[in-house]
Amino acid sequence: MRRPVFRSIKSKLFFIIAGTASGAVLAVAFLCYWQICSIYRQAYRADLLNQAAIVGANSQAALSFGIPEDARDILATLGHRPSIIGAAIFDNYGKRLAAFGALKQTSLLRGDFLKVRYDINRLGKALGHIELWDNMRPIAIFKTRAIISLALVSVLLITICVLIAGKLCQVITRPAMELTALTTRIAADGDYDLRAVVGADDEIGLLARSFNTMLDTIAARSERLRTSERRFRLLVEQGVDAFFLHDMKGRFVDVNQQACLSLGYSREELLNMTVADVEADPASRQAGEKIWDRPDPGQPLMVEGRHRRRDGSTFPVEVRLGVFEDSGRHYIMGLARDISERMNALKDKHTLELQIQQAQKMEAIGTLAGGIAHDFNNILTAIMGYCELAILEVEKNTPLYGHLQQVKQAGKRAIGLIRQILTFSRKNYQEVSPLQISLIVKEALKLLRASIPTTIDIRQDIQTEAMVLADPTQIHQVMMNICTNAYYAMADSGGTLTISLKEVDYDRPVNDAGEEVPPGRYVVLTITDTGPGMSRETRKRIFEPYFTTKEKGKGTGLGLAVVHGIIESCHGRIGVYSEPGHGTTFNIYLPALNGDPEQLLVEKNDESELHARQAERVVFVDDEEAIRDLAVQFLTQAGYRVTTFTNGLEAWEAMRTDITAWDLLITDLTMPEMVGSQLASLVKTMRNDLPVIICSGNNAEVNGSHNKGIIYAHKPLSRRKFLALTAQALRKS
Numbered sequence: 001m002r003r004p005v006f007r008s009i010k011s012k013l014f015f016i017i018a019g020t021a022s023g024a025v026l027a028v029a030f031l032c033y034w035q036i037c038s039i040y041r042q043a044y045r046a047d048l049l050n051q052a053a054i055v056g057a058n059s060q061a062a063l064s065f066g067i068p069e070d071a072r073d074i075l076a077t078l079g080h081r082p083s084i085i086g087a088a089i090f091d092n093y094g095k096r097l098a099a100f101g102a103l104k105q106t107s108l109l110r111g112d113f114l115k116v117r118y119d120i121n122r123l124g125k126a127l128g129h130i131e132l133w134d135n136m137r138p139i140a141i142f143k144t145r146a147i148i149s150l151a152l153v154s155v156l157l158i159t160i161c162v163l164i165a166g167k168l169c170q171v172i173t174r175p176a177m178e179l180t181a182l183t184t185r186i187a188a189d190g191d192y193d194l195r196a197v198v199g200a201d202d203e204i205g206l207l208a209r210s211f212n213t214m215l216d217t218i219a220a221r222s223e224r225l226r227t228s229e230r231r232f233r234l235l236v237e238q239g240v241d242a243f244f245l246h247d248m249k250g251r252f253v254d255v256n257q258q259a260c261l262s263l264g265y266s267r268e269e270l271l272n273m274t275v276a277d278v279e280a281d282p283a284s285r286q287a288g289e290k291i292w293d294r295p296d297p298g299q300p301l302m303v304e305g306r307h308r309r310r311d312g313s314t315f316p317v318e319v320r321l322g323v324f325e326d327s328g329r330h331y332i333m334g335l336a337r338d339i340s341e342r343m344n345a346l347k348d349k350h351t352l353e354l355q356i357q358q359a360q361k362m363e364a365i366g367t368l369a370g371g372i373a374h375d376f377n378n379i380l381t382a383i384m385g386y387c388e389l390a391i392l393e394v395e396k397n398t399p400l401y402g403h404l405q406q407v408k409q410a411g412k413r414a415i416g417l418i419r420q421i422l423t424f425s426r427k428n429y430q431e432v433s434p435l436q437i438s439l440i441v442k443e444a445l446k447l448l449r450a451s452i453p454t455t456i457d458i459r460q461d462i463q464t465e466a467m468v469l470a471d472p473t474q475i476h477q478v479m480m481n482i483c484t485n486a487y488y489a490m491a492d493s494g495g496t497l498t499i500s501l502k503e504v505d506y507d508r509p510v511n512d513a514g515e516e517v518p519p520g521r522y523v524v525l526t527i528t529d530t531g532p533g534m535s536r537e538t539r540k541r542i543f544e545p546y547f548t549t550k551e552k553g554k555g556t557g558l559g560l561a562v563v564h565g566i567i568e569s570c571h572g573r574i575g576v577y578s579e580p581g582h583g584t585t586f587n588i589y590l591p592a593l594n595g596d597p598e599q600l601l602v603e604k605n606d607e608s609e610l611h612a613r614q615a616e617r618v619v620f621v622d623d624e625e626a627i628r629d630l631a632v633q634f635l636t637q638a639g640y641r642v643t644t645f646t647n648g649l650e651a652w653e654a655m656r657t658d659i660t661a662w663d664l665l666i667t668d669l670t671m672p673e674m675v676g677s678q679l680a681s682l683v684k685t686m687r688n689d690l691p692v693i694i695c696s697g698n699n700a701e702v703n704g705s706h707n708k709g710i711i712y713a714h715k716p717l718s719r720r721k722f723l724a725l726t727a728q729a730l731r732k733s
């Protein structure tokens with residue numbers, strides 16, 4: 001009997017998918033060929049008729065007057081089209097007036113050539129007609145090219161279909177092939193621990209689960225046939241805990257590999273030792289001895305103790321003890337787990353709980369500090385304002401003038417203290433303003449010279465007084481953090497700390513130690529030390545939070561991370577160059593201001609620019625009477641007409657009656673009845689072009705607010721800054 005030919009499911013699926021796809025491709029190719037040939041033939045015939053129409057139009061005069069020579073000349077123009085092998089013009093009686101081409105009409109067959117006829121009419125009267133004969137060679141060429149193109153595309157698509165069919169067959173039949181390979185391997189090796197991979201919830205997956213269930217049953221039966229020693233050894237050696245088996249006198253009978261690794265002894269050495277040799281905690285050893293005196297297989301014991309390693313070091317363990325009986329003899333079986341990580345985790349948990357408590361305490365203190373800072377800013381507004389008014393009315397060379405200046409300086413220090421409180425409460429803001437950075441650098445150098453030992457030489461090279469847009473406190477912090485790191489680097493051997501400040505203008509991107517600096521004008525702050533330098537690996541991580549190379553307790557790892565964040569907030573760049581033995585250089589690029597008056601400090605305005613130009617009418621709203629009176633004096637002295645209100649609701653009721661009567665609204669943010677932001681919104685709905693200034697003693701409330709047409713100001717404001725903001729708002733409107 002002939003053996004049937006084996007054909008796999010994979011091959012069958014392949015032929016079905018590939019054959020179906022290929023047939024579909026060929027059918028579509030045939031339809032495309034038929035369609036495009038038909039379209040091309042129609043277009044070709046239409047073009048030929050168009051050519052006949054052109055010749056016919058040109059031949060109207062020749063037909064009208066019976067001039068064969070003109071007709072032949074007109075037909076001669078068809079010579080530019082090689083496919084036209086013949087043409088003739090006939091009059092209205094069918095008489096040929098002129099002919100073109102080597103063939104005669106009687107030899108032209110419709111099956112081999114394409115013949116078109118076009119009637120020639122003039123003013124509705126038939127003059128004759130023209131006939132053209134074309135050999136259709138362009139159509140044949142087009143068909144040939146179409147066949148070749150479609151054939152190539154068909155071959156490509158069929159190839160892709162074949163590849164996709166092969167991949168699909170592989171995906172579909174892979175689980176079955178894997179299952180077949182697994183059964184072959186199990187039959188060859190007898191390893192019933194192998195399992196089929198259940199890849200999906202389909203028939204193959206169901207088969208794999210059934211197969212695994214069968215293997216489970218076979219493995220269970222096989223396991224029962226093994227000897228107790230082999231079963232015991234397998235469980236012991238695969239355990240993650242240290243396993244000890246000793247007799248009732250404490251002599252070790254068996255141990256696993258984990259016990260050897262944890263204690264540092266070899267298996268042979270441990271089998272010649274007793275429990276007393278590894279147990280470092282007498283209390284836990286005494287607890288274990290209780291189970292030796294009363295062996296009870298049903299009463300396991302859990303104890304904690306310490307084990308001693310070969311090198312004498314100890315570590316905490318949790319030991320589960322139980323009685324094991326074999327052939328009438330009792331043994332003590334112990335599983336010891338190293339709980340060092342657990343103990344450390346408990347310590348870390350306790351430390352974390354303390355940190356959370358401290359953080360909650362700091363958050364509560366911070367909230368309280370933020371509220372206090374808000375009230376103090378309102379108080380300082382009145383103190384500083386009235387002080388400035390008093391200074392304006394006192395002669396400069398009098399003791400009272402000096403006393404008032406001292407009050408003003410104390411007020412400025414109080415403002416700085418409030419800023420520190422807000423920083424402490426995490427409600428601080430960046431008071432970004434045009435800043436002459438050279439002044440900050442010089443101020444920081446004075447402080448550094450007083451704190452850095454004379455073994456470190458400080459050199460400065462200030463070449464520019466250009467201004468940048470930044471927070472002076474943050475720029476001072478950048479200087480101090482980088483220079484302090486340089487000091488630590490040179491503390492042992494001394495060296496030179498060089499600080500330079502210059503202005504550059506790049507017309508193309510510049511790469512500084514891997515940091516790309518876009519084109520533009522920059523103020524470059526360069527800080528260089530002659531310390532030991534840094535390796536490439538260290539240099540890559542210096543801006544990571546909490547990364548530090550200092551000894552424990554001498555650094556938090558936050559200094560350069562803060563520096564990086566400040567420079568990014570200023571839209572600047574920072575490049576670092578350092579090599580072991582060659583010191584370290586920080587190049588800080590801050591965008592320079594272009595000198596636009598709108599970008600300069602409002603404190604720099606001339607006194608004349610702070611006065612009203614047209615006696616503008618200003619609405620001032622604040623629930624503090626002292627601040628209202630102060631604002632009235634500031635604005636009145638500057639030539640403004642002022643109307644005050646105690647809350648937003650009163651101001652709104654007054655303004656809504658005639659919104660065009662006012663030129664500027666200045667309002668506090670936090671007030672009873674109606675807050676300043678709500679008042680501003682209502683005013684803007686009626687008159688969007690009315691400028692608004694919103695002031696607040698809590699800087700966090702206005703930080704990040706930049707609504708169009710609204711200027712946000714932080715209390716306390718000096719007289720000059722208050723008037724400058726007023727003038728600025730009116731100019732922009």
